[in-house]
Amino acid sequence: MADHAPLPIFPAPVQAESARSQRHRAGIHRASGAVPRLIAGICAGVLVVSALWYLLQLRQPSSALVIRQSSPVAAVSHAGPPQGVVLVTVSRGDTLWAVSALHRPDGIDQGQWVREVVRYNDMPSDAIFAGQVIAIPKYK
Structure with missing residues (x-):
């Protein structure tokens, strides 16, 4: 018998396991398909609508109405405080210039009156x- 060197023993090549099969073996399943995309779309839509609602609420005036007893313009143009107050609910398309012009006392410049209404409120x-x-x- 011939003296032969023993053949080296190499382990059999191991096939690499895919990441998907590793997750499957570990019991970790990633949802795929239309349902997760639908849920993500709904969540994104709710987020956008909520953000828009919040921004619109910021644009709304506060519900607190501050009414002053006297004003600088009234003291200059009229004797004493106003005789009363007219409450006007603004409609779409109204401007302060137009709304205040309907209730402007005689002898007061329109620009000065608009500034007075802004200060008064x-x-x-x-x-x-x-x-x-x-x-x-409201003045006499």
């Missing part, structure tokens, strides 16, 4: 929104 600007209630001072 503690508004940050002359922008108004549909549904907003504006208090307009």
